[in-house]
Amino acid sequence: MVDLKTRINQANDDALRILISGRPTLVDVQPAIDVVPGMRRNMVLHSAPPIEWRDMCGPHRKSVVGAILWEGLASTPEQAESMINSREVLIEPCHHHDAVGAGTGVTSASTPMFVVRNEKYGNAAFSCLSEGGTLNLLKWGCYDEPIATNLSWQAEVLGPALGAAVRALGGVDVKSIITRAVQMGDECHNRSIAAHGLFYREIAVALLDTAPDRDSLAACIDFLTQAEHFFLHGIMAAAKAILNAAAGTECSTMVTAMARNGVDFGIRVAGLGDEWFTAPANYVDGLYFRSEWGPADAAPDLGDSSIAETVGLGGFIQAAAPTVQSYVGGTMQQAINNTREMETICIGVNPDVRIPSLDFDGAPIGIDIRKVVGTGTTPLIDTAITHREGGLIGAGQVRAPMGCFENALRAFSRRYRAP
Amino acid sequence: MTQFQSQIEAANQATLKVFQDSRPIWFDVRPAIDALPGMTGDVILHAGPPIEWRRMCEPQRNGAICAALFEGLAGTRVEAIARIEAGDILLAPCHDYGAVGGMAGITSASTPVAMVRDEANESIGCSLLFQGPRGQLRDRGQYEKETVRQWRWLAEVLGPVLQSAVRVKGGIDVRQIAAKALQMGDECHNRNSAGSVLLLRELLPSLVRLRVDSATLRDSVEYLSRAEQFSLCVSMAAAKAVAEAAGGIAHSTIVTTLARNGIDFGIRVSGLGDTWFTAPANPVDGLLFSSEWGEKDTVADMGDSSIMETVGLGGYVQAAAPVLQQFVGGSFQRAVRLSEEMQEITAGVLPDYRIPNLDFAAAPVATDIRHVVRTGIAPIIDTAIAHRKGGVIGAGQTRAPMDCFSEALVAFAARYRENQ
Numbered sequence A: 001m002v003d004l005k006t007r008i009n010q011a012n013d014d015a016l017r018i019l020i021s022g023r024p025t026l027v028d029v030q031p032a033i034d035v036v037p038g039m040r041r042n043m044v045l046h047s048a049p050p051i052e053w054r055d056m057c058g059p060h061r062k063s064v065v066g067a068i069l070w071e072g073l074a075s076t077p078e079q080a081e082s083m084i085n086s087r088e089v090l091i092e093p094c095h096h097h098d099a100v101g102a103g104t105g106v107t108s109a110s111t112p113m114f115v116v117r118n119e120k121y122g123n124a125a126f127s128c129l130s131e132g133g134t135l136n137l138l139k140w141g142c143y144d145e146p147i148a149t150n151l152s153w154q155a156e157v158l159g160p161a162l163g164a165a166v167r168a169l170g171g172v173d174v175k176s177i178i179t180r181a182v183q184m185g186d187e188c189h190n191r192s193i194a195a196h197g198l199f200y201r202e203i204a205v206a207l208l209d210t211a212p213d214r215d216s217l218a219a220c221i222d223f224l225t226q227a228e229h230f231f232l233h234g235i236m237a238a239a240k241a242i243l244n245a246a247a248g249t250e251c252s253t254m255v256t257a258m259a260r261n262g263v264d265f266g267i268r269v270a271g272l273g274d275e276w277f278t279a280p281a282n283y284v285d286g287l288y289f290r291s292e293w294g295p296a297d298a299a300p301d302l303g304d305s306s307i308a309e310t311v312g313l314g315g316f317i318q319a320a321a322p323t324v325q326s327y328v329g330g331t332m333q334q335a336i337n338n339t340r341e342m343e344t345i346c347i348g349v350n351p352d353v354r355i356p357s358l359d360f361d362g363a364p365i366g367i368d369i370r371k372v373v374g375t376g377t378t379p380l381i382d383t384a385i386t387h388r389e390g391g392l393i394g395a396g397q398v399r400a401p402m403g404c405f406e407n408a409l410r411a412f413s414r415r416y417r418a419p
Numbered sequence B: 001m002t003q004f005q006s007q008i009e010a011a012n013q014a015t016l017k018v019f020q021d022s023r024p025i026w027f028d029v030r031p032a033i034d035a036l037p038g039m040t041g042d043v044i045l046h047a048g049p050p051i052e053w054r055r056m057c058e059p060q061r062n063g064a065i066c067a068a069l070f071e072g073l074a075g076t077r078v079e080a081i082a083r084i085e086a087g088d089i090l091l092a093p094c095h096d097y098g099a100v101g102g103m104a105g106i107t108s109a110s111t112p113v114a115m116v117r118d119e120a121n122e123s124i125g126c127s128l129l130f131q132g133p134r135g136q137l138r139d140r141g142q143y144e145k146e147t148v149r150q151w152r153w154l155a156e157v158l159g160p161v162l163q164s165a166v167r168v169k170g171g172i173d174v175r176q177i178a179a180k181a182l183q184m185g186d187e188c189h190n191r192n193s194a195g196s197v198l199l200l201r202e203l204l205p206s207l208v209r210l211r212v213d214s215a216t217l218r219d220s221v222e223y224l225s226r227a228e229q230f231s232l233c234v235s236m237a238a239a240k241a242v243a244e245a246a247g248g249i250a251h252s253t254i255v256t257t258l259a260r261n262g263i264d265f266g267i268r269v270s271g272l273g274d275t276w277f278t279a280p281a282n283p284v285d286g287l288l289f290s291s292e293w294g295e296k297d298t299v300a301d302m303g304d305s306s307i308m309e310t311v312g313l314g315g316y317v318q319a320a321a322p323v324l325q326q327f328v329g330g331s332f333q334r335a336v337r338l339s340e341e342m343q344e345i346t347a348g349v350l351p352d353y354r355i356p357n358l359d360f361a362a363a364p365v366a367t368d369i370r371h372v373v374r375t376g377i378a379p380i381i382d383t384a385i386a387h388r389k390g391g392v393i394g395a396g397q398t399r400a401p402m403d404c405f406s407e408a409l410v411a412f413a414a415r416y417r418e419n420q
Helices: A003-020 A058-070 A077-085 A143-171 A174-182 A193-210 A214-227 A231-245 A304-312 A315-318 A324-328 A332-343 A369-373 A402-417 B003-021 B058-068 B077-085 B140-171 B174-182 B193-207 B214-226 B230-248 B306-311 B312-322 B322-327 B332-343 B367-373 B401-417
Strands: A024-031 A043-046 A090-093 A112-118 A124-128 A255-261 A264-269 A278-281 A287-288 A346-357 A363-369 A380-386 A390-399 B024-033 B043-046 B091-093 B112-118 B123-128 B254-259 B264-269 B278-279 B286-287 B344-357 B361-367 B380-386 B394-401
Touching: A003 A077, A003 A231, A003 A346, A003 A363, A003 A402, A024 A143, A024 A174, A024 A231, A024 A402, A024 B112, A043 A058, A043 A143, A043 B306, A058 A077, A058 A143, A058 A231, A112 A231, A124 A231, A124 B230, A143 A193, A143 A214, A174 A193, A174 A346, A174 B312, A193 A214, A193 A369, A193 A380, A193 B193, A214 B193, A231 A255, A231 A324, A231 A363, A255 A363, A264 A402, A278 A402, A287 A324, A287 A380, A304 A315, A315 A324, A315 A332, A315 A363, A315 B264, A324 A332, A324 A390, A332 A363, A363 A369, A363 A390, B003 B344, B003 B361, B003 B367, B024 B140, B024 B230, B024 B286, B043 B058, B058 B077, B058 B140, B077 B312, B112 B140, B123 B230, B140 B193, B174 B193, B174 B230, B174 B344, B193 B214, B193 B230, B230 B254, B230 B306, B254 B306, B254 B361, B264 B401, B278 B401, B286 B322, B286 B380, B306 B380, B312 B322, B312 B332, B312 B344, B312 B361, B312 B380, B312 B394, B332 B344, B332 B361, B361 B367, B367 B401
Parallel strands: A043 A090, B043 B091
Antiparallel strands: A024 A112, A112 A124, A255 A264, A264 A278, A287 A390, A346 A363, A380 A390, B024 B112, B112 B123, B254 B264, B264 B278, B286 B394, B344 B361, B380 B394
């Protein structure tokens, strides 16, 4: 009988190998209802972990109501709310549908989704398209006429054009984009400008052929030109596709999801199935985009975008993106120290994501809950700051709370030590 | 400080200010004949300092012959050579015509050039758009055919398309592109991946609104989305614009040109007008892209692209682009050291150009020939490696030869001390 420690280490090696060998390819853009498993017309998805309507943070409540109105399921916010309470509209986490959503992550039946297939393992994952770069978006807990118009345009024009372009290209290799973007100053969470540029360059030629007419083409190009971080959502779907392949690896202590709903921070662990382990979400330390905003205005940590850190990007590779330090008044040395610190809680390094300023050391990848609890170091997450009533108001960094890792480790012991 | 020294300091500060104030705007694309002052149909321009036909390196000789055939100045290679030797076709440096050219730098009347105006210094710089086919075409005949085919496409298709796009756009701020690219791992000489994407983003909204047929639009966008070094042409034109403005300041010991023709390395100094000071070009230390090539296949340092180092980019900001250390088996620490070394031979920094990896330290600029000679530190240049028969076959780094600087300093003393 092999001892538990050896079994865990072997399982973690397997889980890590699955992450590293994942081959995420963007294969299509389609409405959620047509591609997302379990999606229904009367369903709204949000960023995880699961949470009851009455407990949701301000941005979540506003986005969910907005999505119900945009879908035409209700005609007033009051009606939307009563449909939620009567369960005529179902609310579930994106993560329960192989999807991830930035910010409030609110995704409904008509939302156009990036479809990313993990070519190596055959599974797929999904993320809504980015709505663009302004401060007031559905994903930041806002909803009004211009937001609805933009969502409809994305569903009717941009989504179909991008889908056709992606299909015409025979898919877009997201892994290759991530590898190159990290050599161009992105950490692929708070900064994804290079990744988007590389995606943009690849998609532009195909769009010329697939856009239905010159006016639509110009509108799509204008949008993609201005939305500097548009492809973050493609990277998120890729990260989810990579991680899902490792979910359910028996006996592994590797984290397969980290997500925040503005109230709680939740993680999932490979050897512990679909269970969420939660603790109260921390507040984000960072830069507010206007002097009128401050910590009192901020909602706690929010969004599924920490899927980036779960796969060894974002806060784990700050040394690749010193520009992101400007949000926290940091230095290059601090960025390097942070990356080195994340190495201490990870199972291994990613040979395909290398950090130029560290002489091409591989990125730390595969968070081990044992190491997190053992070192007292929790994952560092680069992220946006959301206003408690909705709207993007800043960016910075935050730590995952230790509580979820301790809870997970206890559950792990119960499950695997039991006679 | 003696009066002479103060005169130099004041002149150098004035020169530095020209570099710092520069506001380059890419405003047009035109055939060289319509863009370059003094350009005529029988002139063929080349990179680097002036050089006689018989001393020219092979890529430049072949380029000049191709250009003569392309422009219809000769019907055959033999005729082209004869006309060049007879002086019917005039060879001259790009630099003498307000232009710069990457690698061989061959620019003739119908070559489309990017035109950049420095709004602050009211000067203009131009650069050809392309540097020839890749080096894998081993057969010279095939290589030349491909070169001419691409030149024709550039002159007839891409040049006019870019002209319209840039005009519709109303000019593109090159400084902003370079500043952003520096934050994205480019040093704006050997690495232009980010700059080229950023330029494509500037151009595409205008491109898709042009009244051109779908095939032309598609070919142009495809070209721009594949040309990883495209932004270098525009950056070089911008650098030439400011270098023009920085020239001719009496008493200034600041370098305003670094250029190579594959045989000689030449510099010009602000206080010494248009005089070139030359020394044999060094070989380039670097990585050849295929094992079939060796040192014997390469030419020495070539091209006007060192205009980028002249304005404080490229090798001077290597720490911004640690990826390039792979060409020379270096390290990030080495890149940092070289960037710091360049501070010792420069008069100041460019506050708009910052290096994220160095906690946003500003790029060193304005190479002072006195500092070069005193410290023995020659400018470091990131550059491509050309095959003897043409084509880029590698990339790496080299140093400017020290002799140009010592000669320039001797000339400077001769010129200015006499008048004391």
